[in-house]
Amino acid sequence: MADQKTIHNSNRTIIFDNYMENMEERPLILISNDDGVFARGLIELIEVIRLFGDIVVVAPDSPHSGMSHAITVERPIRIHKLQQEDGLVIYSCSGTPVDCVKLACSKILERLPDFVISGINHGANTSISVLYSGTMGAAIEGSIHGIPSIGFSLDDYSHEADFTRAKKVVARIFQKVAEYGLPDGICLNVNIPKGEVKGINFCRQTRGKWMEEFEKRTDPHGRDYYWMTGYFNDAENEARDTDTFALLNGFVSVVPVTTDLTAYNAFQFMQKWKF
């Protein structure tokens, strides 16, 4: 595995226009997603991110929506090289989005990538969805490895979604991260509205939850099974600094995401507990 510190520092000093002129300094960019290696959002992401560096794609061989930060420990993992051309190599992987990043960083790539970019997800990953999202799982895993990482999602589930505006947003935000880097251990959760983009807002994660409504069916053999469905319940409709508010109002939401889940403000609550 490459010397992470050197690479990490080098990211901080990259000036975007410079490495465009000098091909030897083109960054190595790992791309993954959770909709699978054949998803349109991935192809659109490759198209825009290729402008900025050499790309290695390691993405699941099938859809892995809702896989969160899951890793594969009970089964072995397989990878297949699907495509190789100048500046672009594509692998499919039988594992989860997080497996893809782990395998890329420790086995496939000769050095740690300079960036991990995940998406473009078909559908938003605002609010509590950041916890369930495989797209964000991959980006968060990149940040755990100390690599500046971004997860992109478009608020449109349709396969015919228009990615034109989304790709411009991806380019603008990628350039900022390339220029300034990101604080250690922090990645970005970026959600892009479906229609016209009015601007790009830094936001916090909305408090809310998914309300499940499992649909019960009976199979041809008379046995019951359940399909998970549900709708999102926004617990703070009035707040204006949240990611769901931004997205609903035509703005791109950018939420910095931490991997430290400690609820520091809860320590006071537990002070009275005597063991």
Add this chain to the structure above:
Amino acid sequence: MADQKTIHNSNRTIIFDNYMENMEERPLILISNDDGVFARGLIELIEVIRLFGDIVVVAPDSPHSGMSHAITVERPIRIHKLQQEDGLVIYSCSGTPVDCVKLACSKILERLPDFVISGINHGANTSISVLYSGTMGAAIEGSIHGIPSIGFSLDDYSHEADFTRAKKVVARIFQKVAEYGLPDGICLNVNIPKGEVKGINFCRQTRGKWMEEFEKRTDPHGRDYYWMTGYFNDAENEARDTDTFALLNGFVSVVPVTTDLTAYNAFQFMQKWKF
């Protein structure tokens, strides 16, 4: 679905010794895990938690370690009632630990449970492992539903592990949560040392990461596959307020866990970004 507010408020006012005397007020406790419904840690947990309320177990039908906060969206889910006796019903579920909690809350139980207890996991879930852990996925899902929730892990992978001390710890911490409740949206990540227990410490999550070492093998058909292995890299050996430090020194670690992943201290870093 039951009226969550009423139940949630009732948790806050429960005095543990009181509901022990009045069986009509026994709380409804949902138990899950990630090692599967036949795991020893689950049976030990049922044994101790049964003292405190009526138990419904909904646990995966097979081991789901490393499943994090994953949900099943691409496949239907099946459940089977395995056992029913006075004050104890056990279901197996084909889904993830988080699926188990969602299905229990929206389909299996007649009302929201008063507590969600997950574990006892075979192996520690300190530091960054909280992100990968299915045990903690179930507990975190409970907290998203507004239910006081705890994930318990024992720092011993052995099937022959001694749970005697662990069960005493489970009882003591459960009683505190039953008496005081937990702040809304916060659950507890509890890790119990293998040997003698010197005390119970409130801690923060250690900064660290798993270093992967994928083992490459070749199957009988000549095709390569990988097994994920690895070791934990503690990024802050010197810190004394972390969960790994507590566990290493014979103390139970109790980390309050939030579902708000916003890195609030990163906003300042991005102030200079002009879009």
